[in-house]
Amino acid sequence: MKLKSAKNYWEMEQLNHYTCGNIKNSALQSMSLSLKSLFSEKITTYAAETKQLVADNANLKLGEITLSQVFGGMKGMVGMITETSKLDPEEGIRFRGYSIPELKNLLPKAENGNEPLPEGIFFLMLTGILPTEEDVKFLSAEWEKRSVVPDHVFKVIDAMPAHAHPMTQLSAAVLALETESEFASKYEKGLNKKDYWDPMFEDSMNLIARLPRVASYIYRKCYFNNNQIEPLKGADWSSNFAHMMGFDNHEVSELMRLYLTIHADHEGGNVSAHATHLVGSALSDAYFSFSAGLNGLAGPLHGLANQEVIRWILDLQKELGGGAPSKEQIVQFVHKTLSEGKVIPGYGHAVLRKTDPRFTAQMEFAKKYMPDDDICSIIWNIYDVVPEILSTIKKIQNPWPNVDAHSGALLIHYGIKQYDFFTVLFGVSRSLGVLAQLTISRAMGLPIERPGSITSTWIKNKVASTQISEK
Ligand code: CMX
Numbered sequence: 001m002k003l004k005s006a007k008n009y010w011e012m013e014q015l016n017h018y019t020c021g022n023i024k025n026s027a028l029q030s031m032s033l034s035l036k037s038l039f040s041e042k043i044t045t046y047a048a049e050t051k052q053l054v055a056d057n058a059n060l061k062l063g064e065i066t067l068s069q070v071f072g073g074m075k076g077m078v079g080m081i082t083e084t085s086k087l088d089p090e091e092g093i094r095f096r097g098y099s100i101p102e103l104k105n106l107l108p109k110a111e112n113g114n115e116p117l118p119e120g121i122f123f124l125m126l127t128g129i130l131p132t133e134e135d136v137k138f139l140s141a142e143w144e145k146r147s148v149v150p151d152h153v154f155k156v157i158d159a160m161p162a163h164a165h166p167m168t169q170l171s172a173a174v175l176a177l178e179t180e181s182e183f184a185s186k187y188e189k190g191l192n193k194k195d196y197w198d199p200m201f202e203d204s205m206n207l208i209a210r211l212p213r214v215a216s217y218i219y220r221k222c223y224f225n226n227n228q229i230e231p232l233k234g235a236d237w238s239s240n241f242a243h244m245m246g247f248d249n250h251e252v253s254e255l256m257r258l259y260l261t262i263h264a265d266h267e268g269g270n271v272s273a274h275a276t277h278l279v280g281s282a283l284s285d286a287y288f289s290f291s292a293g294l295n296g297l298a299g300p301l302h303g304l305a306n307q308e309v310i311r312w313i314l315d316l317q318k319e320l321g322g323g324a325p326s327k328e329q330i331v332q333f334v335h336k337t338l339s340e341g342k343v344i345p346g347y348g349h350a351v352l353r354k355t356d357p358r359f360t361a362q363m364e365f366a367k368k369y370m371p372d373d374d375i376c377s378i379i380w381n382i383y384d385v386v387p388e389i390l391s392t393i394k395k396i397q398n399p400w401p402n403v404d405a406h407s408g409a410l411l412i413h414y415g416i417k418q419y420d421f422f423t424v425l426f427g428v429s430r431s432l433g434v435l436a437q438l439t440i441s442r443a444m445g446l447p448i449e450r451p452g453s454i455t456s457t458w459i460k461n462k463v464a465s466t467q468i469s470e471k
Pocket of ligand 1: 270300301302303304305342343345346347348349351395396397398403404
């Protein structure tokens, strides 16, 4: 386990937890009765330490800003704090210091299950501590208790036309849930700044708890004539979600657990996380903030890419008159797509420079459960040829597959063929990271975000004055 040298407060806590062995473990188990008090204890110390750190190092330089970064989507420009996860360009995502393969071993699993329970990754992201089995059981039960969705939310979904994209329906449903915000109602009555985090914690827990019910309602409304399935009692978050969608199958539950864990967070700068954080910085509650994040996730360069991958494969098959394309045919279709000025969905990344470990985790799942699946074989053939083609295009920084290149194939294998629903699943998972961080940000008292912006005239004047002073 990689805990020898703690690099920050959260890692230090983890180190203490493990080096103190059983005493700490049992202490944590009793604390698991209240995740909120555990979070409160950790965040109070952390917020005080961070405040001091900033005060002592206020002028520490973290980098320089270039013109190409300002025009280039602010890539590589450090501008925000995210505690829940950190993305390494070569190695991929680490949640509170742990990689996906490490978490597959370390996070608690369901009985008879091999995949981590997403309850565990939420616990880890929020507190910085690896949960015990008791901790995740506590969270499953807590989310079940909080999962009741008010009737008017279903009416909002029902009012949407059949052709409304499932992401439109999900974002609108999350906004409709805003009536339940404890933060909004407490703020209206008058809330001391130091107590902001408390209703934010409650809102985040309630929203996460309700999302599977809302998402599965959209699924059954869109594709099963609104024939709804009632939730299970005593199930974990993922298997209950699969059940409400209509899948009572061990493998689908396992896939859902894996899927909802690996999509949970990707540090702070990606569009869904950043949008949630930005809107939250105006003290908007969790519902407003997360709905904004979902709107960003619905873009084809971000979360919607998972549906685009399958649409691209279907277009390819249509062009060939059906059947499995050969590698040569894939190569031709890639060139055709590029020549039409389109992107190859599921490939490339703003930060990653290697194959996404979330792609690899899904490929491993497929090799175990569906080694002969037709769509998976196409995905693997695409993986064999696309990186080589994209590497020949100079402007493309990363020719390797991202998380979205594989996810659709796994879902289709189990009968979840409605590809415009795929991003909804991504959205349900993404709630875990962005809402954990929103609660942390609120507890730290992070201020409203207000970066500066400039005009091109301002830049021209700056260039002119720099040239004059250099002469
Ligand atoms: N196919 C074709 N061209 C691509 C490409 C791809 N897969 N990836 C990057 N490029 C192009 C960009 O469009 C850009 O072209 P222009 O300069 O003409 O606009 C150029 O290469 C440089 O891009 P980059 O610096 O390598 O990558 P960006 O940070 O600008 O963009 C991303 C990153 C993900 C938007 C881009 O790789 C892409 O569009 N990929 C396909 C869509 C996709 O899979 N998105 C999902 C990402 C994961 C997620 O968030 O869910």
